Amino acid sequence: MYYFASDIHLGAGDEASARSVERRFVAWLDAVSRDAEAIFLVGDIFDFWFEYRRVVPKGFVRTLGKLAELTDRGIRVVFFTGNHDMWVGDYLRRECGVEIYTSPQLLTLCGQRVFVAHGDNMKIDDQPLLRALNATFRSRTLRWAFSWFLHPDLALKFGQWWSGKSRKSHNRADEEARRNGTGGGFDASLTEPLIAYAREYAATHAVDHFVFGHMHFPRDFRDGSLHVVHLGCWEKDPAYAVLNDRGELTLKKLES
Numbered sequence: 001m002y003y004f005a006s007d008i009h010l011g012a013g014d015e016a017s018a019r020s021v022e023r024r025f026v027a028w029l030d031a032v033s034r035d036a037e038a039i040f041l042v043g044d045i046f047d048f049w050f051e052y053r054r055v056v057p058k059g060f061v062r063t064l065g066k067l068a069e070l071t072d073r074g075i076r077v078v079f080f081t082g083n084h085d086m087w088v089g090d091y092l093r094r095e096c097g098v099e100i101y102t103s104p105q106l107l108t109l110c111g112q113r114v115f116v117a118h119g120d121n122m123k124i125d126d127q128p129l130l131r132a133l134n135a136t137f138r139s140r141t142l143r144w145a146f147s148w149f150l151h152p153d154l155a156l157k158f159g160q161w162w163s164g165k166s167r168k169s170h171n172r173a174d175e176e177a178r179r180n181g182t183g184g185g186f187d188a189s190l191t192e193p194l195i196a197y198a199r200e201y202a203a204t205h206a207v208d209h210f211v212f213g214h215m216h217f218p219r220d221f222r223d224g225s226l227h228v229v230h231l232g233c234w235e236k237d238p239a240y241a242v243l244n245d246r247g248e249l250t251l252k253k254l255e256s
C-alpha cells in the first residue's frame, strides 16, 4: 500500500494545538506503517522549516523520531517540499532517512502512473505578486545570505511570523466568507486551477492519478479518465489518500 498526506503544518498555532496535530500525525504514521510500502509526504509537513549547515529548528521530535524509525524498518518515506518547508537541506535525509523531492514527480506505483506535487507554483501566471514572491523564496542567493548572515533565532522568528500571517489571513477570509454566506475561503473552487493543470498535463502524458496538497480542501475529483485527489490540511480537515495493490486510489478522511 502507498499512502499520501500533506499540509500537516507542524508547529502552527498555539503550543497545545500544535502538539495535538503532531500526536495525531505520528499516530497515523504508526497506523499506516503496518502495511505501507511507502509514505508520501506531499509538502507543508512543517509550518516553517529553515535549516543551517549545523543548525535545525527546535521541536518536532516525535515526528522526526517516527520517520527515522519507519525508514530504519525499511519503509520508504518520500518528502516533497511545500511552500512552507522548501528550505530543507540534507538533515531529514541523513538523520531520518527520507527521500526528498523539490519538484513534481510522475511515479509508477502498483502499475499506475501517479503524478505527485505539492501544487504551489502551478497555474499562477495571472498572479504576478505570487510569482515574484515564489521566485524570491526560491532564490539560492537569498537562502545563502539568510543562512550566513541571519542569526537562527531571527530567521526562525521571521519565518514563523510569516507562516502564521499567511495562514491567519486565509483563515480570516474563510470565516468572513462563511459569515457572509458566500461560501468558505477554502472551497472547491480553490482546487480548480490544479484540476485544469492536471487536465492539460494528462493531454500529453499518460497519468492514472494526480495527487496534490496545498489547497487545504480535500476533494476526490473524477471526470472520465481524469482522476485528481486533493489532500486536506491537518489543522482543519485531516485527510489522506491510499493506493492499494489493485491500483485504486482513495481519499479518506480522518475521524475527529
Ligand SMILES: [Mn+2]
Pocket: 007, 044, 082, 084, 214, 215, 216, 233
Ligand atoms: Mn499548506
